[in-house]
Each structure stands twice: as structure tokens, then as C-alpha cells.
Ligand SMILES: Nc1ncnc2c1ncn2[C@@H]1O[C@H](COP(=O)(O)OP(=O)(O)OP(=O)(O)O)[C@@H](O)[C@H]1O
């Protein structure tokens with residue numbers, strides 16, 4: 387028996403995360419991922435999701451991957467890597483071909499994809515995804531798989547995602563220097579959506595909103611189609627910077643104050659409560675109203691969610707959110723985020739954690755901050771299942787023996 391290992395890597399602004407799992411496809415319509423190992427490290431050398439220092443980024447990747455490999459009790463030679471940033475662009479593109487025989491064949495589908503993808507791409511941009519959204523055969527719309535349908539004209543709508551070539555080159559370089567091959571790059575918000583949203587939610591209308599450190603990423607779906615993807619240049623770091631200014635403390639102290647004492651909804655705080663903060667002189671402590679911290683955080687988060695709401699309204703999605711808004715990312719850990727978001731979006735809001743299609747050490751990744759990396763690995767799992775490409779293959783009795791022994795320690 388050979389076993390196929392799939393690895394996901396998410397190089398975020400503050401944390402690099404890695405997940406290694408084994409493909410479980412037997413007797414399943416949709417493959418599952420048996421989680422074997424998880425690793426994390428502090429990211430150095432990344433700004434606003436873009437690699438700015440290769441050596442530092444390489445170290446962060448190596449550390450997270452080694453940790454995941456140690457826990458999994460095995461190693462991998464390739465990874466599926468997430469990419470994001472404000473340089474990402476996405477749009478729909480249409481393709482039309484005449485059906486060659488009486489009914490649609492696989493080669494007609496390949497041809498229509500080629501036509502839809504044939505858009506001029508400047509030298510500084512790279513294709514990330516061309517996702518078929520729906521097919522139309524003559525006047526029949528909304529088809530998921532047109533093969534075998536009778537007709538004369540086949541049309542498709544694909545969702546094209548491109549990234550700045552320099553961003554992808556530097557990420558690939560850092561991964562290669564850490565000793566791994568990039569199997570393929572995956573757009574992070576799509577990966578996160580893969581992990582935290584269900585197919586039913588995408589059908590009735592849903593928006594995934596991930597508030598990370600330097601970015602807020604949005605992916606909206608309706609009728610099973612991607613309706614919008616946005617990467618906004620605001621996030622948890624913006625909130626921390628507000629605390630730096632509002633409380634006159636250094637960034638590291640502000641970050642700590644935020645993670646320990648902040649609440650996203652000021653109404654939830656007792657107005658009498660104070661928290662100790664450093665200063666004004668070294669070694670001294672002062673007491674600050676917890677409500678003040680909450681007010682600063684609430685104002686910025688309100689603005690961030692307002693920007694998201696604006697993005698959704700611009701593509702006509704704000705009244706199509708029957709399944710509501712699914713929040714994830716590190717900043718969504720702020721107490722009161724759900725209440726705050728509920729006010730802005732006037733739609734049901736829940737916290738998204740990776741859920742479907744996982745087994746093994748699944749509980750190790752069932753947290754909002756592992757949503758992206760788990761989604762990247764799940765995306766890889768889907769592709770390996772479809773194409774047979776992209777996994778590290780090894781003799782499975784090797785992992786179970788070594789892995790079981792190592793996992794005893796976790
Ligand atoms: N308990 C907490 N309370 C408040 N904020 C938190 C908490 N834990 C983490 N954060 C914040 O979440 C952010 C990190 O989130 P996440 O790990 O999703 O970001 P990232 O992937 O590194 O960044 P990005 O996706 O923007 O590149 C930081 O701003 C951090 O301060």
C-alpha cells in the first residue's frame with residue numbers, strides 16, 4: 387500500500403503555518419484529509435502578505451515544516467503554498483465554442499476552457515486559477531458538468547485569478563531554499579473558504595471574511611459561484627497601531643494589550659474596569675480603563691467591517707447572504723467580534739473553523755487561525771484526487787509505525 391501525503395503551507399504576515407495530511411479517497415465522492423502533523427512559526431520577512439526578505443522567510447518556512455514533519459513522523463518533498471496580497475486580481479471571463487459532434491465531449495470542454503482563459507496577461511502577472519463557474523449548452527444555463535448534453539453551442543464562465551509575478555517568484559524561492567518544491571500556488575481566501583464553508587452555504591449565499599494581521603480577505607459565493615474576492619490592506623496590525631497612538635505605548639505592548647484585554651464591542655466591558663499597562667517611565671505601571679481600549683478597537687473593526695460591507699454591496703451581494711457571514715483569521719479571536727459584525731452586516735454571523743473532510747488529528751487544526759493552511763491542504767487534496775499529481779508518495783506502513791510512535795508525545 388502506498389500512501390499519498392499532501393502538505394499545505396501558509397506564510398502569513400505574523401505566522402507561518404504548515405499542515406501535513408494523508409489523502410483518504412477510498413469509497414468517497416469527495417476525498418478527505420487525515421491530519422498527521424501541524425507546525426507553526428513566527429513569520430519574519432513578510433510585509434502585507436508579500437515576501438520582502440528571502441532568508442528570514444525561508445527560516446520561518448523551514449521551522450513550521452520541520453515541526454509538522456516531526457509530528458507527522460514523516461517528511462514531504464513538495465507543498466501547496468498559499469499566496470495573497472493586494473496585488474491579487476480576479477475577474478470572470480467567458481468562452482464559446484461550437485460543439486464538434488451531437489453531444490458535448492470532454493475535448494469540447496477543454497477547448498472552451500482554453501478560449502475563456504485566452505486573455506492577454508502582462509509580463510509582470512501570473513495565472514493562479516481558472517475556475518469553471520458554470521456551463522451553458524445552447525439556451526440551457528447553470529450546468530455544472532455539460533459532458534453528454536446534446537446541443538450545438540457550448541459556453542462557459544471561468545473565474546480568472548492572477549497575481550503579481552514578483553510576489554509568486556519570491557515566495558517560490560523562499561520555499562525552494564527551505565528544501566521543498568512548490569507544487570502549486572493557491573489563492574489564500576479561496577483556500578480559507580474551502581475549509582470553512584459548505585457547498586450548501588455557497589449555493590444560498592455566503593461571505594467568508596478573514597481578518598488577519600495586515601489584510602482582510604473576502605470571498606463571496608452565491609448559487610455555487612464565486613461572486614467576489616477582495617484583499618483589503620487593513621487588519622489586526624491596523625488595530626494595534628491605533629492602540630500605539632491612542633495609548634502612547636510601543637507596538638509590542640499594544641499588541642499584548644490587544645490580545646489580553648481588548649474587546650471588539652465596548653458595551654461588553656464594565657466601565658469601572660481598568661487594566662495595568664507599562665509606563666510612563668520604565669518599570670512603572672499605569673491603569674487604563676478597559677473601556678478605552680475597547681472603544682479604540684471597536685472603532686477600527688467597525689471601519690474594517692464597513693469596508694467589507696461596501697465591497698459586498700458593490701457586487702450586489704449584501705442582500706444575498708442567506709447563509710450569512712463566516713468570520714475567521716486571528717483577529718476574529720477578539721471577544722465581541724460576532725456581536726460587532728452582526729451589527730454591521732445585518733446577516734447571521736458565525737466563526738469559521740475547518741470542519742468538513744478532515745480526520746486523524748483534526749482537532750489540532752479546528753481553530754480559526756488554522757483555517758487558511760488547512761484550506762490550502764484541502765485544495766491540494768482535491769487536486770491530487772482529481773489529477774493524481776501533487777502528493778508525496780511513500781510506503782504507508784512507514785508513516786504509521788514512526789508516526790504512531792512520535793504522536794505519543796503530543
Ligand atoms: N486573542 C487575540 N485577540 C486579538 N487579536 C488576536 C488574538 N490572537 C491573534 N490576534 C491577532 O490576529 C492577527 C494575526 O492573525 P492571523 O494569524 O490570521 O494573521 P496572518 O495570517 O499572520 O496575517 P495576514 O493573513 O494578514 O498575512 C494579529 O494581528 C494578532 O494580533
Ligand SMILES: [Mg+2]
Pocket residue numbers: 398399598599758
Ligand atoms: Mg493569514
